[in-house]
Each structure stands twice: as structure tokens, then as C-alpha cells.
Amino acid sequence: MDVRKKKKKVLLMGKSGSGKSSMRSIIFSNYVAKDVRRLGATIDVEHSHVKFMGNLTLNLWDCGGQDAFMETYLASQRANIFSDVAVLIYVFDIESREVERDLDTYNSIIEALHEFSPGAYVFCLIHKLDLIQNEHRLRIYEERSLLIRSRSEHFKIDTFGSSIWDQSLYKAWAGIVHKLIPNLYVIERFLQAFAKKIDAEEIILFERSTFLTVTSVSSDVGSMNPIYDRHERLSNIMKAFKHCAARNTHTTPASAGFLVMQTKTPQFNVFLGRFTDNTYIFVVVPPGEVAYNCAVLNTLLAREGFSKDAIVGHYEGFPLPTVDSSTGKGPNGSTHPLSQSDTSPDEE
Amino acid sequence: MEVTDQRPQRPTQGRRRLSSTDRSRGAKPRLLLMGLRRSGKSSISNVVFHKMPPSETLFLESTTRIQKDFIHSFMDFQVWDFPGQLEYLETPTIDLETIFGRHGALVWVIDAQDDYLDSVARLNRTILTVQQYYPNINIEVFIHKVDGLSEEYRHDTFQDIVQRITDELNDAGYENAPVYYYLTSIYDYSVFEAFSKVIQKLIPELSTLENLITILTNNCGFEKTYLFDVLSKIYIASDTRPVDMPCYEMCSDYIDVIVDISELYSWDHPDRKPKGEQLREAESHVVLHDQTMIHLMEMNK
Ligand SMILES: Nc1nc2c(ncn2[C@@H]2O[C@H](COP(=O)(O)OP(=O)(O)O)[C@@H](O)[C@H]2O)c(=O)[nH]1
Ligand SMILES: Nc1nc2c(ncn2[C@@H]2O[C@H](COP(=O)(O)OP(=O)(O)O)[C@@H](O)[C@H]2O)c(=O)[nH]1
Ligand SMILES: [Mg+2]
Ligand SMILES: [Mg+2]
Numbered sequence: 001m002d003v004r005k006k007k008k009k010v011l012l013m014g015k016s017g018s019g020k021s022s023m024r025s026i027i028f029s030n031y032v033a034k035d036v037r038r039l040g041a042t043i044d045v046e047h048s049h050v051k052f053m054g055n056l057t058l059n060l061w062d063c064g065g066q067d068a069f070m071e072t073y074l075a076s077q078r079a080n081i082f083s084d085v086a087v088l089i090y091v092f093d094i095e096s097r098e099v100e101r102d103l104d105t106y107n108s109i110i111e112a113l114h115e116f117s118p119g120a121y122v123f124c125l126i127h128k129l130d131l132i133q134n135e136h137r138l139r140i141y142e143e144r145s146l147l148i149r150s151r152s153e154h155f156k157i158d159t160f161g162s163s164i165w166d167q168s169l170y171k172a173w174a175g176i177v178h179k180l181i182p183n184l185y186v187i188e189r190f191l192q193a194f195a196k197k198i199d200a201e202e203i204i205l206f207e208r209s210t211f212l213t214v215t216s217v218s219s220d221v222g223s224m225n226p227i228y229d230r231h232e233r234l235s236n237i238m239k240a241f242k243h244c245a246a247r248n249t250h251t252t253p254a255s256a257g258f259l260v261m262q263t264k265t266p267q268f269n270v271f272l273g274r275f276t277d278n279t280y281i282f283v284v285v286p287p288g289e290v291a292y293n294c295a296v297l298n299t300l301l302a303r304e305g306f307s308k309d310a311i312v313g314h315y316e317g318f319p320l321p322t323v324d325s326s327t328g329k330g331p332n333g334s335t336h337p338l339s340q341s342d343t344s345p346d347e348e
Numbered sequence: 349m350e351v352t353d354q355r356p357q358r359p360t361q362g363r364r365r366l367s368s369t370d371r372s373r374g375a376k377p378r379l380l381l382m383g384l385r386r387s388g389k390s391s392i393s394n395v396v397f398h399k400m401p402p403s404e405t406l407f408l409e410s411t412t413r414i415q416k417d418f419i420h421s422f423m424d425f426q427v428w429d430f431p432g433q434l435e436y437l438e439t440p441t442i443d444l445e446t447i448f449g450r451h452g453a454l455v456w457v458i459d460a461q462d463d464y465l466d467s468v469a470r471l472n473r474t475i476l477t478v479q480q481y482y483p484n485i486n487i488e489v490f491i492h493k494v495d496g497l498s499e500e501y502r503h504d505t506f507q508d509i510v511q512r513i514t515d516e517l518n519d520a521g522y523e524n525a526p527v528y529y530y531l532t533s534i535y536d537y538s539v540f541e542a543f544s545k546v547i548q549k550l551i552p553e554l555s556t557l558e559n560l561i562t563i564l565t566n567n568c569g570f571e572k573t574y575l576f577d578v579l580s581k582i583y584i585a586s587d588t589r590p591v592d593m594p595c596y597e598m599c600s601d602y603i604d605v606i607v608d609i610s611e612l613y614s615w616d617h618p619d620r621k622p623k624g625e626q627l628r629e630a631e632s633h634v635v636l637h638d639q640t641m642i643h644l645m646e647m648n649k
Contacts, residue, residue, distance in 0.1 A: 199623065201613075221619045230612040237608045244601040245636050248594035256637050263606060263632035266622075267614040284613055288624030 009084055010058045010180075013109060014091030015102060019127045022164050023091070027173050027210050028058065074108055082116035089123045089176060092144065095131055099147070107151045114154060122157040123176050124148050130163035137161070167232030174213040174231065184215055191217045194302055198295040201268070204231060204282040205275060209254065211235045211242070214279060222284065234282070238272075264292065271296050275303050378452030379546070382474065384467045385410060387459040388492045388534065395534045396543055397580050402534040453486040453546050454478060460505050460531075461493045468509060472516045475525060487527045488546045489513070495533035506531060537597050544583045557585040565589070574599055575647070578607065602642050606632050 012020050061073070061081070073081060090109065096102055106124075113120055126144050129137055145159040158179070160172035178184065187205070195203045201222030205214040213231040227233070238258075246256035258280070261272040268284055269292045275281035281303070285295045381389045391405035456474070458467045475487055491509055494502050510529055517525045530542035548554055557575060565573045565587040572595050574583040581600045610630075629646035636642075 201620075221617070224615075224617055224619070225613070226615055227612050233612060234609070237605055241601055241605045244598060248598050249636065249638050249640065251637070259635040259637065259639070261632070261634040263609065263630070264626060265610055265614070265630040266626070266628055267610070267620070269626075270609065270613070285623070286620065287622040287626045289626045291623040292626075 010087045012089045013061045018091040018093040020091050082112045085117035085120045087121045091125045091127050094128050103151045110153050122155045124159045125162045127162050129161045130165045167229050170232035170235040177212045198298050200283050200285050202284040206280040208278050211239045381455045383457030387457040389457050391534050453488050455488045457490045457492050460491045461496045468512050489529045490532045492532045494531045495535045562587040
């Protein structure tokens with residue numbers, strides 16, 4: 001069986017009312033937080049699919065509340081649902097009054113997952129943190145996180161605190177996307193070298209449709225930027241504008257987007273452009289007209305190099321996994337697919 | 349498509365520039381925002397001048413004292429609540445001179461979703477008072493909160509309000525009063541558009557600006573050019589082609605994008621050094637999926 005052809009599943013699960021539909025709408029369907037209040041509550045079990053990162057499908061399932069359905073999931077549908085799972089994202093509502101029961105449900109899901117997809121990643125979102133007073137937030141999140149870990153059996157899980165009302169949602173989902181790309185270290189190494197070459201303060205890769213941060217690198221100076229949540233905020237800013245562009249050009253947010261954006265200010269210069277089919281690259285460099293123009297050209301050349309590589313098969317479908325995600329190795333053991341970027345003109 | 353912008357980030361410089369062209373302290377347009385309580389005045393000033401998201405205006409507290417909103421922009425701006433303050437206007441102690449200066453506008457906000465007869469009656473009394481001393485003050489009526497009304501009802505309300513005001517002023521012997529009407533809502537761009545129109549009437553250089561912008565637009569093959577105040581996203585002037593709302597919205601939101609990104613990357617640190625020469629004014633462009641290009645140029649700080 002060819003693992004590459006097989007569609008991998010991302011399961012989004014959690015008790016009904018925990019916030020799954022809201023998150024999905026904001027991250028994947030270009031809703032903004034205030035819009036999701038208008039979404040009808042899903043009373044029935046909800047199954048829905050969203051495509052993302054090119055060939056990943058997100059499946060959304062409501063768990064708990066309806067015991068009959070839970071039994072179906074975990075009995076007759078077990079193999080069907082839990083096979084070929086790349087990622088399980090499980091949502092816990094911080095306001096839930098039945099913590100123990102939620103954990104029991106979660107634990108049965110974990111067991112089923114272990115049986116059919118032992119290599120899956122598990123992410124737990126401790127959601128609606130905005131409902132907890134600021135000063136207690138961290139403590140309550142950590143306590144809950146410990147509890148969840150204790151019921152995760154063999155899985156090494158990642159937890160995130162999240163809320164649809166601030167940037168934490170983007171941070172959590174960016175963390176998930178980051179983990180979905182097994183060969184990311186290769187891309188990161190390339191970006192590090194590239195950032196150095198063009199003297200960039202920061203380079204960020206965004207996933208095209210969601211504008212989530214796939215990865216980023218910063219120079220020594222760039223990493224002193226005091227605005228620590230800037231990547232999530234950028235996701236928010238760019239998505240809001242994409243929304244506006246869609247509305248005013250009479251198209252859907254899914255098909256709206258940017259070909260290029262350039263900004264020069266006395267404090268910094270920025271270039272945003274398409275990098276691969278699924279990503280945008282965002283380059284921040286110091287002011288200086290000539291250096292900036294060179295940086296832009298070099299970015300375009302690097303992009304060409306990258307896609308050429310993709311065509312000859314070194315890097316099929318970047319930035320999607322092309323090998324079994326559990327090995328974490330690049331295709332053919334290749335380490336640096338971008339060595340030809342060395343041939344791109346230097347700025348001097 | 350072209351957006352040209354004016355960005356008064358450093359108010360002192362902006363002021364100096366304005367006064368040098370006009371040589372008088374009263375050169376800034378003065379705006380007085382009036383209307384009954386809960387008509388939407390605070391919401392309008394917060395949404396337009398303080399970037400408040402419209403939905404958050406639901407939580408605005410009501411205030412009864414005169415609110416002076418010092419906006420570091422090219423105009424002065426005050427908000428007055430009625431009832432209660434009409435008396436001030438009628439007593440000679442209040443210095444209307446300092447409010448209106450040489451040129452200004454009185455913006456009256458009417459809640460179109462509510463019973464507006466009282467508001468219309470008060471507006472008429474105010475017009476008659478103001479008109480005695482300051483016949484040159486523009487009277488601008490915002491028929492507001494129209495987002496809640498159907499297209500047809502909106503039209504009828506507009507007609508009814510215009511008719512009532514015109515009739516009553518005629519009866520009082522004030523004919524052809526210079527009163528202008530706008531349908532507005534904070535939930536779309538109509539309130540920015542209305543403010544733009546109000547401000548433009550107060551700019552003596554408007555026709556010169558418009559001519560220059562039109563020449564630029566024609567020579568460069570732009571579809572449309574706006575001169576924006578960055579802070580409020582009100583446009584001060586544009587070329588003479590018809591205003592195109594989708595284009596205005598995108599330009600206006602694009603200004604937000606640039607301002608927001610600037611907030612993330614404009615931090616100060618001795619190790620942040622430029623790598624060469626560059627214009628002092630910001631410049632930016634974006635090309636959208638359909639090849640539309642929005643270009644932004646900072647004209648002055
Ligand atoms: N306070 C708060 N409410 C949220 C958040 N996310 C979702 N909600 C609300 O929770 C309710 C249920 O959300 P929904 O997405 O339908 O949950 P689902 O059943 O898991 O799909 C809705 O009223 C949402 O507005 C959050 O981060 N904070
Ligand atoms: N639907 C709608 N409501 C508005 C609009 N503008 C203001 N409001 C609401 O009207 C109420 C009163 O507004 P406020 O600004 O406090 O009125 P003020 O007393 O004149 O300052 C608030 O709840 C606002 O949310 C609008 O354009 N449309
Ligand atoms: Mg749902
Ligand atoms: Mg008020």
C-alpha cells in the first residue's frame with residue numbers, strides 16, 4: 001500500500017459544546033470570532049470535513065453527551081474512524097462541570113486510537129480560557145493539563161490553552177500545523193541560512209488558506225522583538241484583510257488571497273509572497289532600499305529553486321509529509337534540498 | 349487603484365504644516381457632534397477615531413457631561429449630549445466662538461431606529477439658534493443606525509426626516525437652510541464616508557487638491573486615488589471619478605494592515621540599524637488574487 005496516496009485524517013473531537021465548530025469556522029472558513037456566535041449549536045453528532053495543507057482532511061466529531069453515539073464510535077465504527085489517523089485534536093471545555101467523565105471519554109478514545117493509529121500525534125486544547133480570570137489562568141491550565149496527561153496512556157501529548165477571543169487560538173493551531181510537517185527541520189535549516197544571507201530580522205512561513213504560522217526563524221536582533229505574540233497577530237491581520245478583499249471583489253474568502261505585498265517604512269521593510277502552493281513567505285529586513293530590493297529578488301529566486309526541487313521529486317508536495325510521519329526523515333534521506341540557493345546572486 | 353495617504357503621526361508637525369498654509373489658529377476644522385442620548389454619538393467617535401470594533405459600542409457607558417475628544421488629527425472634535433445642554437447653547441456665557449472658530453460643522457445624530465420626533469424638534473431649535481450667530485456653520489444630519497432598517501424603510505425614514513426639518517424651518521422663516529443629510533451606520537463604512545464628505549466641505553484647498561489628484565490619477569492610469577487621514581481613515585480628497593465603495597473599503601482596510609504590521613515591527617533597539625538609504629516616508633503595495641493593486645504612499649507625518 002502506498003502511504004503517500006492514502007489520505008491522512010485529522011480528527012477534531014471533544015464534547016458537544018466544547019467549541020470545535022467555532023474553531024473550525026475561524027481557522028478554516030474565515031469566520032471572525034463574533035460571527036461564530038451566529039452559528040447554530042450542533043445538537044446532533046456532527047461530522048464534517050475540511051481540506052487543508054493541500055491533502056490533509058480534517059474530520060470533526062462530537063463526542064460525549066450522546067451515549068448511543070459514543071458506543072457507535074467506539075464499537076462498530078471503531079476501525080473506520082480510528083484508522084489512518086495522523087492527528088487527534090481533542091478539545092476540553094474549561095467550564096465543564098463533569099471533568100471526570102470527560103476524562104473517561106477521552107481515555108476510551110485514546111485507547112481506540114492506540115489500537116488503530118499508534119503513531120498519531122495527540123493535541124489537547126484546553127479551551128475557552130477567556131472565561132477564567134487572568135490571574136488564575138496559567139495555574140488552572142497547568143492543573144488540567146496534568147490531569148489529561150495522566151489519562152493519555154502511551155501517547156506523548158501536547159497541550160495548548162486556547163480561546164476564540166484572542167490570538168491563543170492561532171498559536172495553538174500553528175503549533176499543530178508545525179507538528180504535521182515531518183521534514184520541517186530541513187525547511188528550517190534552509191530558512192536559517194537564507195535569513196543570514198539576506199540579513200533578515202525574521203522570516204515566517206504561513207500556510208496559505210489558514211494563514212497559520214508553519215515555521216519561523218529570527219536573527220539575533222530579530223529575536224529581541226518584544227512583541228512575543230506577533231506571529232499570531234499577523235495571522236489575524238492578514239486573514240482579516242483577506243476577508244475584506246473577498247467581500248469587495250465578490251469572491252469567496254477561500255479563493256481570495258495575495259500575490260505579493262511589499263511595505264517599506266523607516267523602521268523596517270517587509271516582503272510577503274507566495275512561496276510554495278501551500279505557503280506564503282514573510283520576510284522582515286532592516287530599512288535600506290538597495291538591500292531590500294536584493295532581498296526580494298533573492299526570495300523570488302529561492303522560491304524558484306524550491307519548486308524546481310519539488311518537480312524533480314526531491315521535495316514532492318512541500319511542505320506536506322512525503323514519508324511516514326513517524327520516521328521524521330526527509331525523502332531519500334536528503335538533508336538539504338536547497339543547496340542551489342547558493343547560486344542565487346548575492347546582494348553585494 | 350491607488351491609495352495615497354496622509355499620516356499625521358506627529359501632531360506637532362501636522363499642525364505646523366496646516367497653520368503655515370492658513371496662518372491662523374482657527375484653521376483646523378471644528379466638529380461638534382450632537383444628538384439625543386443613546387443616538388450613537390460616542391459610538392461614532394470611538395469607531396471612527398479610536399478604532400473601536402462596532403460590536404463593543406454596546407458596552408459604552410453613557411455620559412452626560414460635554415466630552416471633548418482631543419484628536420491628534422487635522423480637526424478638533426467635541427461631543428455633546430442632549431437633552432440638558434441645549435441651554436448652554438442659548439446662554440451667552442458659552443463661547444461658541446471657540447467651538448466653531450472660523451469654520452466648522454455641527455453634526456446632528458438621529459437614531460433612525462427610535463422615535464425621532466423629539467430629536468427633530470430639538471435639531472430645529474438648535475439650527476435656528478446657531479444660524480443667528482454663525483450662518484456659515486454647516487449643518488450635517490446623520491440619520492443613524494440604519495443597519496437595522498430595510499431598504500424601503502430606510503428610504504421612507506430619510507424622506508420623512510428631510511421633509512419635517514425643511515417644513516419646520518420654512519415655517520420659522522428660514523428657507524433654503526444649508527442642511528445636509530446622510531444615512532449612516534457604524535457597522536459599515538457609511539459613517540466614514542459621511543465624515544469624509546463633512547470634512548471635505550471644510551477644506552478650503554479641496555478643489556486644488558482634487559485637481560492635483562485627478563491629474564496624478566489620469567497620468568498614472570490609476571482607477572481611483574484617495575488622500576487619507578491615516579488615523580481616522582477619513583478621506584480628505586479624492587480624484588473626481590465617482591467614489592467606489594468596495595475600493596474605499598479595501599484601501600481603508602489596507603491602511604489598517606500597514607498600521608497593525610508597523611506596530612509589530614517598529615520597536616526601538618540600538619542594534620536595529622538601517623542597511624542603507626531609504627525614503628523617510630512609508631510606501632506599500634499589495635497585489636490581490638485578481639491582479640488588483642493597492643498602492644499606499646505616505647505624504648507627510
Ligand atoms: N467564551 C468562549 N466561548 C466559546 C469559545 N469557543 C466557542 N465558544 C462558544 O461555545 C459554544 C459552543 O461552541 P461550538 O463551536 O458550537 O461547540 P461544538 O459543539 O464543539 O462544535 C458557542 O456558543 C461558542 O460561541 C471560547 O473560546 N470562549
Ligand atoms: N444598530 C446600531 N446600533 C448603534 C449604532 N451606533 C450606535 N449604536 C448603539 O446605540 C447605543 C447608544 O450609543 P452611544 O454611542 O452610547 O450613544 P450616545 O449616548 O449618543 O453617545 C449603543 O448600544 C450602540 O451600540 C449603529 O450604527 N447601529
Ligand atoms: Mg459543533
Ligand atoms: Mg455618549
